[in-house]
Amino acid sequence: MLVVGWLALLRSSAPAVILYQAQGQDYAQSLGGEGLVYPQRQLALSLPFAGKVDAVLVKVGDSIAAGQAVLRLDPVELSLQLKLARDEMAAAASYLQDVMSSGNPTAVAQARQRYALAKSKYEALQTRSSSLLAEDCLLAPLSGVVTAINVVAGQSFSANSSLLTISDQSTVIVHTRLPLRALGLVHVGQSAEVFAATGAAPVLKGTVLTIVPRADPQTDTFEVWVGLDNRQGMLLPGMSVFVRIAAQGKALGLPRLAILDLDLAPAVFIVQQSKAHLRPVHVIARSSARVFIDTGLSSGDLVVLVGLADLRDGQEVRIIGTEKG
Structure with a gap:
């Protein structure tokens, strides 16, 4: 009789809780x-060789079309740069022919590399010139707005320097x-x-x-x-x-009151066989009154809504009501 009475006393002292049954709900x-x-897209126009600007054909704020001329360049400077690159390639080819007759493998390999670099430079100048230049003018490769001009008429520029910027x-x-x-x-x-x-x-x-x-x-x-x-x-x-x-x-919706430490480490107490178990959850969405959980809970789980104060993990509880979403 004493044992039964003691158990009854323990049950009566268990904290009273009201539960909430987790169910799937739509959220926005x-x-x-x-x-x-x-x-x-934004592109800073440059050329792989030095040159000189004869005239600037656009101004900042202008809307331009792909292929439109934006700068007129000094034709003498352009021809000079191409001639220098062509002469460099010819000199490298001649040197390679001379070295090949010597039979020195190291010298031949170095001469081949020198020629390959000179040829690549010349071909790059030709390709870039044909794609960006027409009648000594630099052409816009894309449509857009001129957002910066870094040169003026009569100014010389170095290879690969930014001449102007076009923004689509x-x-x-x-x-x-x-x-x-x-x-x-x-x-x-x-x-x-x-x-x-x-x-x-x-x-x-x-x-x-x-x-x-x-x-x-x-x-x-x-x-x-x-x-x-x-x-x-x-x-x-x-x-x-x-x-x-x-x-x-869609996720499991709960009243905000049921969530512990919402902003740092969200968790809830679920009740199984009259015992409360602390369970971490992940909050995917929230509103002023509700919180939506995508992991950590299953549909139908009974979550402590009222009676959270001083509740401990594994503690026995006394259920006095259950609400449903």
Whole structure:
């Protein structure tokens, strides 16, 4: 009798709890972050040889078409550069012929290498000249907007120096950062909305192009690239914008009250055979009143909703009610 009474006393002292039965529910989560606008393509024009500018045919801000002349170059300088490269190749070929008669394998190998380099340089100059030059003019290789000009008429330039920059802004890419907890909610091809931080432009529709597979440990964020049509010129490179991505799905929904340590290490108490067991969970989405779990729980699990104070893992509980979602 004493044993039975003692057990009854223990049961009566067990904390009273109200449970919530986890069930699958639809969620809609709005994700947002600030971003910067970048052109889809930007090219700094250069030439593999030195030369001199006769005239600048465009100005910053001009819209140009692929194949349009942007600089007129000094034809004497162009011919001189090609002649120098051709003479260098001819000299290397002549040296190779002389060395081959000597029978020295090392000298022959070095001469072959010298000739190959000279020939490659000359052919590269010819190819680049034929693709970018016409009638002594430098041609734009793509359509876009002139965003920088680094030379003036009469100025000499060195090989591979940047002469001007063309930016294709018909399509732009917005780089934005989202919190790591949103990682499972964003995917390539998802729709996004972009609007200027100043409110100067209407809301534009875009698509998630890339999820950069790298986290920033200082901000606990990851980077997402959103592409959008900008043929109307509503956005400019360098502009600050805001990105909004609507995520939808299905997960196990719980009231926020049932989640312990929501922001750092989310966990819940589930009850099995009148005992409470602490279980970590992963939160995929949240609203003002509910939290949605994608791992750590199963549909039908009974989660402690009321009575969490001072509850311990493995502790026996007294169930006084159960709610369903």
